[in-house]
Amino acid sequence: xxxxxxxxxxxxxxxxxxxxxxxxxxxxxxxxxxxxxxxxxxxxxxxxxxxxxxxxxxxxxxxxxxxxxxxxxxxxxxxxxxxxxxxxxxxxxxxxxxxxxxxxxxxxxxxxxxxxxxxxxxxxxxxxxxxxxxxxxxxxxxxxxxxxxxxxxxxxxxxxxxxxxxxxxxxxxxxxxxxxxxxxxxxxxxxxxxxxxxxxxxxxxxxxxxxxxxxxxxxxxxxxxxxxxxxxxxxxxxxxxxxxxxxxxxxxxxxxxxxxxxxxxxxxxxxxxxxxxxxxxxxxxxxxxxxxxxxxxxxxxxxxxxxxxxxxxxxxxxxxxxxxxxxxxxxxxxxxxxxxxxxxxxxxxxxxxxxxxxxxxxxxxxxxxxxxxxxxxxxxxxxxxxxxxxxxxxxxxxxxxxxxxxxxxxxx
Numbered sequence: 001x002x003x004x005x006x007x008x009x010x011x012x013x014x015x016x017x018x019x020x021x022x023x024x025x026x027x028x029x030x031x032x033x034x035x036x037x038x039x040x041x042x043x044x045x046x047x048x049x050x051x052x053x054x055x056x057x058x059x060x061x062x063x064x065x066x067x068x069x070x071x072x073x074x075x076x077x078x079x080x081x082x083x084x085x086x087x088x089x090x091x092x093x094x095x096x097x098x099x100x101x102x103x104x105x106x107x108x109x110x111x112x113x114x115x116x117x118x119x120x121x122x123x124x125x126x127x128x129x130x131x132x133x134x135x136x137x138x139x140x141x142x143x144x145x146x147x148x149x150x151x152x153x154x155x156x157x158x159x160x161x162x163x164x165x166x167x168x169x170x171x172x173x174x175x176x177x178x179x180x181x182x183x184x185x186x187x188x189x190x191x192x193x194x195x196x197x198x199x200x201x202x203x204x205x206x207x208x209x210x211x212x213x214x215x216x217x218x219x220x221x222x223x224x225x226x227x228x229x230x231x232x233x234x235x236x237x238x239x240x241x242x243x244x245x246x247x248x249x250x251x252x253x254x255x256x257x258x259x260x261x262x263x264x265x266x267x268x269x270x271x272x273x274x275x276x277x278x279x280x281x282x283x284x285x286x287x288x289x290x291x292x293x294x295x296x297x298x299x300x301x302x303x304x305x306x307x308x309x310x311x312x313x314x315x316x317x318x319x320x321x322x323x324x325x326x327x328x329x330x331x332x333x334x335x336x337x338x339x340x341x342x343x344x345x346x347x348x349x350x351x352x353x354x355x356x357x358x359x360x361x362x363x364x365x366x367x368x369x370x371x372x373x374x375x376x377x378x379x380x381x382x383x384x385x386x387x388x389x390x391x392x393x394x395x396x397x398x399x400x401x402x403x404x405x406x407x408x409x410x411x412x
Contacts, residue, residue, distance in 0.1 A: 003050045006049070006050055007028045010028075010084065011028040012030040013082060013083060013086060014031075014033030014034040014079055014083070015029040015030070015034070016038070017036065018038055018040065019037065034079055036071050036079050037068070037069040038067065038069065039066070039069055040066055041065050045060055055288050058292070058362070061073065062351050063351065064351075064354070073361050077362055078369075081365045081368070081369035085369055130182075132340045133333045133336040133340070134333065135153045137160075137188075138209075141181075141243050142244075142329050143158065143325060143326075143329040146158050151332075152329065155328070155329070161192075161400055162393075163243065163272055163274065163376070164188070164193060165392070165400075166378050167189075167193075168386060168392065169193040171195065172195065172196070173193075173238035173239055174196050174237045175198070175237060175240070176235070178200050178230045178245055179201065179244060179245025179248070180206070181244070182206050182210050182213070183199055183213050183223070183225060186199040186210070186225070187217055187219060191217075195239070196222050196223070198223075198224055198226065198233075199225040200230055200233060201225065204227065207226075207227050231260060236264055236265070236266055237264055237266065238268075239272075240269065241272045241274075242274065242275075246274075246300075247299050250296060251298060251304060254300075254304070255311070258314060259312055262313065262381065265380075265381055267381055268381070270380050270385060270386060273376070274375075275374065277301060278301050282301055282304050284298075285297055286366075288358075289363075299372065302319070309379065315379060315380045316377060317378045317385070319375060319377050324367065326367045327367035327368045330367065334357070337356065341353055344356065
């Protein structure tokens with residue numbers, strides 16, 4: 001058996017031309033559509049792609065054993081994803097999707113020590129890498145596009161404002177930012193809302209940059225950062241925010257996470273969780289992503305999260321689902337990354353460039369075709385903590401709207 005068995009069932013629209021290691025051309029065609037040509041440069045690759053396609057496709061592209069002859073990587077992944085959505089479920093589906101779920105408890109058992117190691121794997125890379133493709137404030141999470149022609153800087157400013165509106169902040173309040181990244185959101189909240197912010201990170205590189213930024217902004221007395229796991233934080237806070245960190249918690253730790261959030265909140269406190277999720281129920285992390293990009297990571301379905309929150313006793317006071325915002329964010333990141341590919345190669349090497357191109361393109365595909373979403377979940381300890389309608393969010397955002405030019409340059 002070779003990968004031809006899989007492709008005969010898969011290609012429903014368009015044409016995939018496959019040149020094998022011996023130079024033989026095979027054509028798999030469906031209804032009229034795109035024509036993509038790939039070359040498999042290793043005889044073993046055909047069998048590997050049949051049995052572990054979700055892992056081996058990315059590995060083969062990274063290693064140059066699979067090349068795309070007449071299109072971009074994104075075009076190829078777009079072709080595959082569109083056809084996967086058209087293909088009927090068959091006997092191969094459990095083989096590709098079942099094993100991951102069977103072992104995900106072990107894969108996502110993120111102790112404090114393991115969490116530190118997982119974070120270092122991704123976030124302690126060269127400081128220059130993230131400057132290349134992120135916005136000027138280094139927001140490494142889903143942006144919020146309120147217009148189709150917005151830049152990534154404007155959309156990330158929108159995101160910070162949107163989150164601040166949901167936190168119902170008052171001057172002087174204490175805010176905890178779990179997974180604070182390079183400190184951009186913490187600095188925004190402190191300046192815009194006159195609050196005191198404590199940011200937690202497990203990345204030594206992020207901590208260094210965040211502390212430097214706070215000092216440069218003259219806000220070190222109101223914004224402080226700690227190299228600490230959320231499970232070790234002893235304080236109590238009026239507001240808690242966590243953006244892009246919950247994906248690293250892992251299902252086995254969800255009860256611990258939400259119990260800790262509840263214990264850290266004051267009685268009239270509000271928490272806002274911003275996380276990648278999935279719309280099609282519980283699943284497992286793509287094995288290539290888990291091995292090379294986010295070890296220990298998982299993006300949950302709301303059906304996996306809400307029962308844990310309910311059991312904790314927190315009130316879910318608002319949920320918003322952002323659908324294609326992350327697809328547009330990733331497109332902006334990918335465009336910027338490819339425009340500076342030579343700089344990335346100078347920092348690392350060709351294999352690293354291929355790995356990150358596959359990561360950015362594949363992630364965008366996940367949000368366009370594979371049911372990935374972002375959800376923002378607002379929580380409180382009391383039922384009457386937040387207003388009865390959502391008007392306060394929109395009013396706050398309108399009152400803190402900045403001109404587009406100022407918005408784009410605020411973090412510079």
